Amino acid sequence: xxxxxxxxSLRALSRGSAVLGAGGGGDAYVTLxxxxxxxxxxxxxxxxxLDELPDDALIMPVAGVGATTVILEKFENGDEGVRLREQLxxxxxxxxxxxxxxxxxxxxxxxxxxxxxxxxxxxxxxDGIGRAFPExxxxxxxxxxxxxxxxxxxxxxxxxxxxxxxxxxxxxxxQRAAVVEFGGAASSALFSLTAAKARxxxxxxxxxxxxxxxxxxxxxxxxxxxxxxxxxxxxxxxxGKVLDVExxxxxxxxxxxxxxxxxxxxxxxxxxxxxQNENLVALERGRVLASVPDLITVLDAETADAISTEVLRYxxxxxxxAFACNAVWRTERGIAxxxxxxxxxxxxxxxxxxxxxxxx
Amino acid sequence: xxxxxxxxSLRALSRGSAVLGAGGGGDAYVTLxxxxxxxxxxxxxxxxxLDELPDDALIMPVAGVGATTVILEKFENGDEGVRLREQLxxxxxxxxxxxxxxxxxxxxxxxxxxxxxxxxxxxxxxDGIGRAFPExxxxxxxxxxxxxxxxxxxxxxxxxxxxxxxxxxxxxxxQRAAVVEFGGAASSALFSLTAAKARxxxxxxxxxxxxxxxxxxxxxxxxxxxxxxxxxxxxxxxxGKVLDVExxxxxxxxxxxxxxxxxxxxxxxxxxxxxQNENLVALERGRVLASVPDLITVLDAETADAISTEVLRYxxxxxxxAFACNAVWRTERGIAxxxxxxxxxxxxxxxxxxxxxxxx
Numbered sequence: 033x034x035x036x037x038x039x040x041s042l043r044a045l046s047r048g049s050a051v052l053g054a055g056g057g058g059d060a061y062v063t064l065x066x067x068x069x070x071x072x073x074x075x076x077x078x079x080x081x082l083d084e085l086p087d088d089a090l091i092m093p094v095a096g097v098g099a100t101t102v103i104l105e106k107f108e109n110g111d112e113g114v115r116l117r118e119q120l121x122x123x124x125x126x127x128x129x130x131x132x133x134x135x136x137x138x139x140x141x142x143x144x145x146x147x148x149x150x151x152x153x154x155x156x157x158x159d160g161i162g163r164a165f166p167e168x169x170x171x172x173x174x175x176x177x178x179x180x181x182x183x184x185x186x187x188x189x190x191x192x193x194x195x196x197x198x199x200x201x202x203x204x205x206x207q208r209a210a211v212v213e214f215g216g217a218a219s220s221a222l223f224s225l226t227a228a229k230a231r232x233x234x235x236x237x238x239x240x241x242x243x244x245x246x247x248x249x250x251x252x253x254x255x256x257x258x259x260x261x262x263x264x265x266x267x268x269x270x271x272g273k274v275l276d277v278e279x280x281x282x283x284x285x286x287x288x289x290x291x292x293x294x295x296x297x298x299x300x301x302x303x304x305x306x307x308q309n310e311n312l313v314a315l316e317r318g319r320v321l322a323s324v325p326d327l328i329t330v331l332d333a334e335t336a337d338a339i340s341t342e343v344l345r346y347x348x349x350x351x352x353x354a355f356a357c358n359a360v361w362r363t364e365r366g367i368a369x370x371x372x373x374x375x376x377x378x379x380x381x382x383x384x385x386x387x388x389x390x391x392x
Numbered sequence: 393x394x395x396x397x398x399x400x401s402l403r404a405l406s407r408g409s410a411v412l413g414a415g416g417g418g419d420a421y422v423t424l425x426x427x428x429x430x431x432x433x434x435x436x437x438x439x440x441x442l443d444e445l446p447d448d449a450l451i452m453p454v455a456g457v458g459a460t461t462v463i464l465e466k467f468e469n470g471d472e473g474v475r476l477r478e479q480l481x482x483x484x485x486x487x488x489x490x491x492x493x494x495x496x497x498x499x500x501x502x503x504x505x506x507x508x509x510x511x512x513x514x515x516x517x518x519d520g521i522g523r524a525f526p527e528x529x530x531x532x533x534x535x536x537x538x539x540x541x542x543x544x545x546x547x548x549x550x551x552x553x554x555x556x557x558x559x560x561x562x563x564x565x566x567q568r569a570a571v572v573e574f575g576g577a578a579s580s581a582l583f584s585l586t587a588a589k590a591r592x593x594x595x596x597x598x599x600x601x602x603x604x605x606x607x608x609x610x611x612x613x614x615x616x617x618x619x620x621x622x623x624x625x626x627x628x629x630x631x632g633k634v635l636d637v638e639x640x641x642x643x644x645x646x647x648x649x650x651x652x653x654x655x656x657x658x659x660x661x662x663x664x665x666x667x668q669n670e671n672l673v674a675l676e677r678g679r680v681l682a683s684v685p686d687l688i689t690v691l692d693a694e695t696a697d698a699i700s701t702e703v704l705r706y707x708x709x710x711x712x713x714a715f716a717c718n719a720v721w722r723t724e725r726g727i728a729x730x731x732x733x734x735x736x737x738x739x740x741x742x743x744x745x746x747x748x749x750x751x752x
Contacts, residue, residue, distance in 0.1 A: 191562050194554035196479075202551050209569040355574075 033084065034157055036076040036146055038311040042067050044246025050338035051240075051245050051260065054236050056310035057138020057164035058389050059340060060184055066108075067142045067183065070149035074188050077145050077370035078154040079239055085156070089129035092120055094158055095140045096170070097185070098217030099209055099281045099308065100309050100342040103139065111240040112219040113147030117223040119184045119192055119223050125199030130154045132230070134171060134223065137164025137310070138340055143219075145352060146200065155239070162235035162358035163327050166285055168207055168326035169200030170370045172360050173223040174299040178235035183222035187214040191350050194212065197221075211284040228253035235358050244353040257335035257351050266355035267388035269314050270294050270303045271333055275339045280342070285309055290330075290344050293350060303352060305330070309339045312375050314352060323377070325361035326384040352383045394517055394600065396436040397505055397699050402427050404606025408697035409501030411605050412598075414687040416465040416670035417498020418456050419526035419700060427502045430509035437505050439490050439491060439599055445529070445587035445652035449489035452480055452584050453520055453533070454507065455500045457545070457567055459641045460702040466653065469548040472579040473507030479544045480554055480581050490514045494583065495526025495530060495594065496598040497670070515599070520583065522595035522718035523687050526645055526669035528567055529560030530730045531667055533583040536593035537613065543567065543582035547574040555582075562695075571644040574596070578705030595718050600638070607695055615731040616696035617711050624748050627748035629681050630654050630663045630672050631693055634708040639701070645669055650690075650704050652712060663712060665690070667701045674712060682714035683720035685730045688746040689713050702703075714744045 035041065046064035049057065067241035071077060085091075094116065096103050117128050131144035131151075136159040141209065148155045160171035168180060180203040181196040193210055197203045203222065211218050225233060245263060253261035261268060271295040287308050294301030304315045311328040314321040322328050330339045333349040360366050362383065371381040395401065406424035409417065431437060445451075454476065456463050476487050491504035491511075496519040507513045520531035528540060540563040541556040551571055557563045563582065571578050585593065605623060612619035619630060632654040639648035645667050654661035664675045671688040674681040682688050690699045693709040720726050722743065728734065731741040 150395075189562070190558045191566065192556040193566060196552040198550045202549070205568055205573050206551065206553060209573040210566055213565050213569040218571075 033083055034079045037071065037079055038076055039068055040070065040284055041129055041143065042142065042244050043238065044243045044250060045141060046246065046272050047337065048137055048242035048245030049136055050340065051329055052162070052242055052327065053137030053164045053338060053340060054310045054329050055307060056100055056166060056343040057140045057382070058100050059342070060139045062107070063139030063142040063146065067149070068148045070146040074149040074152065075222050077148045080154045080160055081109035082156055082227055082231045086128060087226060089227040090124065090126045090224060091130050091132050091156060091227060091230050092117060092128045092221050093132045093134045094144050094219065094221045095134035096143060096217060097220045098284055098324045099286045100280070100340060101281045101286050104342050106217045107188070107213060108219060112186050112188065113150060115186045115192060115336040116184050116219060116221040117151065119194065119210070120224055122192055123182045123184070124224065128153065130156050130233070132156045133159040135159055135161045135164040135240070135355065136242050137161070138389065140164065141239070141242055155228070157239045158230060158234040158236045159238045160382060164310050168204040168222065169228055171223060172235055173225060173233045174200045175360060175369060178223055178225050178229060178233050180222045183220060185210055185218050185220040187218045208284045216284060227253060235360065257331060257333060260331065260336045261314030261353055264353065264355045267384060269352040270298050270301055271296060271351045272298050272301070274344055274346055274350060277344050277346060286341055292350060301302050308343065308375065311341065313372065313377065314354065316384055320379060320387060322387055323344050323372045323381060323385045324375060325357040325366060325381070327355050327357060354388065356384055393443055394439045395432065397439055398429055399431070400437055401603050402431065402502065402505065403602045404610060405501060405599065406606065406698065407609050408602035408605030409414060409496055409498055410700065411689050412522070412602055412625070412687065412696060413497030413700060414670045415667060415701040416460055416602045417495055417500045418460050419702070420499045420502065421704040422467070423499030423502040423506070427506045427509070428664060430506040432661040434512065439517050441517055441612045442591045442596060447591070449587040450484065450486045451490050451492050451587060451590050452477060452488045452581050453492045453494045453514060454504050454581045455494035456503055456577060456578045458571045458644055459646045459699060461639070461641045462577060464702050466577045468579060471549065472546050473510060476544050476579060476581040477511065477522030479554060480584055480712045481618055483542045483554055484543070487545045488501050488513065488660035490516050492594070493519040493599070494532040495519055495523070496595070496602050499600070500524065501602055507508060515638055516590070517599045518590060518596045518611045519598045520594055522598050523742050524670050525730055528564040528582065532595055533584060533585060533593045534560045535720060535725050535729060538585050538589060538593050540582045545570055545580040547578045558735050568644045574643060574732065576644060593736060595720065613705060617691060617693060618690065620696045620715055623703065624713065624715045625714040628743060629712040629714055630658050630661055630662070631656060631711045632658055634704055634706055634710060637704050637706060643728060646701055652710060661740045665712065668735065669701065671701065673732065673737065674714065680739060680747060681730045682744045682747055683741060684735060685717040685726060685741070687715050687717060714748065716744055
């Protein structure tokens with residue numbers, strides 16, 4: 033066991049996963065409260081390295097799926113995790129040994145801990161992305177050829193759907209259609225896999241990494257924003273205030289854009305961030321400052337807490353940072369699945385280091 | 393065994409089920425060709441009375457779900473039935489003993505025969521409605537408390553979805569959302585039940601009834617329309633020509649209306665039929681001539697062949713008839729589930745006999 037996830041580490045995870053959410057992954061505060069309550073009620077959850085599990089141990093990756101605006105207000109009834117586990121065990125004929133976050137971004141980093149506490153299961157120190165992405169096939173398991181099927185989805189009412197699709201795209205289409213019908217958010221278990229496969233098909237140590245980010249913020253002396261930038265090896269894109277937010281909840285996603293007006297040294301600059309649950313691209317007068325799969329995160333300029341896309345609003349004082357994604361997303365296949373063109377943009381991906389070098 | 397479904401009985405079934413489709417149930421001609429081919433390739437299918445099956449024999453009711461305009465053009469790949477059966481047997485842990493039509497209207501009356509031929513299974517002389525209705529809970533099984541879950545849906549690509557819902561309404565919502573994503577049509581097995589339950593929870597002898605209607609048409613001397621009206625105990629609402637068709641394929645349904653201008657004795661009359669896959673209500677200057685759950689069927693004025701809603705077009709010479717639904721739909725619960733108010737109309741159901749008595 034790497035560590036017991038005590039309340040302090042959960043608080044650090046919440047702050048760190050918000051930074052890794054790149055605006056998405058769902059609210060990390062309510063999910064923190066749920067995780068704190070569940071671990072108080074049922075005991076702390078063990079964080080395991082994938083090497084600690086037998087090769088054939090079945091790992092159940094889980095996530096809230098839907099629009100983050102809805103996830104913020106539409107809570108689970110508490111039985112979702114158990115229902116997903118029971119159904120996954122039924123359809124696979126195997127016992128679930130551990131839970132995993134499909135994405136380490138936002139509240140989805142904490143969700144498996146809440147459920148694991150209630151079930152008495154461990155969570156593994158890994159996730160499917162190393163950040164948050166909006167669409168289902170945008171995970172390392174998909175890149176590695178692990179199928180999303182059989183996937184299970186449930187809502188807070190008790191409805192349950194099992195999906196066996198011919199592709200990741202069909203999984204996205206069918207789960208999204210169900211999510212919309214459920215009211216914009218639901219809980220899902222998909223890409224279940226053995227520990228042996230997970231060792232090569234996930235982003236490892238990402239729970240520890242997110243906790244480390246939160247801990248660095250907690251001990252930062254002076255202004256926390258520079259401390260976080262240093263910790264992340266990030267680039268500051270702009271510091272200013274939110275001038276405009278355009279946000280729609282549609283087709284099971286939050287879509288829109290936000291404009292940030294530079295202040296101080298950045299006076300006169302206007303930066304536009306386009307979003308689909310997560311921040312996708314940052315543009316300045318049409319020039320790309322950073323784009324998926326690299327991470328763009330909007331921070332509170334005072335506290336360095338990440339502000340997720342569903343709670344951005346006019347007048348917030350923010351610093352926008354960008355930093356490198358996990359190496360798996362910089363492969364040809366990674367860029368094809370989650371690069372700018374995968375989101376409909378007509379430009380090629382350039383690493384944030386190159387873009388930032390050219391712009392600062 | 394009641395009978396072997398030979399080619400002549402399949403042809404009669406196709407004509408009869410089109411009449412019982414009340415405009416819906418999907419095209420009955422292409423499905424006839426499929427049933428003829430399947431029974432030629434694999435042998436004729438046995439039609440069994442429910443009393444011939446052991447009490448615990450599992451019956452798999454099946455249907456094409458979606459917009460009839462789409463069903464007309466989007467064909468199965470041939471494996472759908474086998475896939476549904478395998479998955480239903482997996483999730484129930486039981487062997488399927490026989491297939492049943494969820495609705496005896498249109499092509500959905502023939503679908504189980506095509507699949508049964510390929511699988512070497514019998515079909516039972518019963519269905520879920522005694523006609524066709526557009527929405528999933530509008531079946532006698534639902535009225536009798538038999539759940540639609542676990543339901544299985546598949547498309548021609550090989551995607552497969554299992555639904556376990558908390559209500560019939562949720563089954564309708566989730567299957568419809570999946571159907572829309574599949575392109576407007578898909579195949580489904582739902583309301584699986586034992587023979588013992590089916591004896592009290594289905595409309596019995598409806599396959600024989602549909603065949604009888606087709607046979608009566610085949611032997612009719614003189615004009616077949618009066619012969620059919622006599623056979624069905626039906627009321628003639630109007631004879632004329634189609635003056636206007638408004639038809640949209642939306643949300644997994646065909647919706648719209650058709651206006652028929654009276655000719656001959658009916659000159660000067662304008663009858664409007666509103667439809668959702670099936671013909672729902674017939675109106676004359678705002679007055680209701682007939683409505684769901686009773687059947688309204690548009691016939692070719694020459695041949696008495698039923699014209700389904702997806703192929704109605706300007707200029708067709710037609711006779712519109714209406715006749716009584718199965719008694720199960722005239723119960724309080726039947727009217728609540730499939731009466732005018734269930735389709736959003738603000739009037740109470742009156743039996744066609746009363747309405748026709750008042751108008752002719």
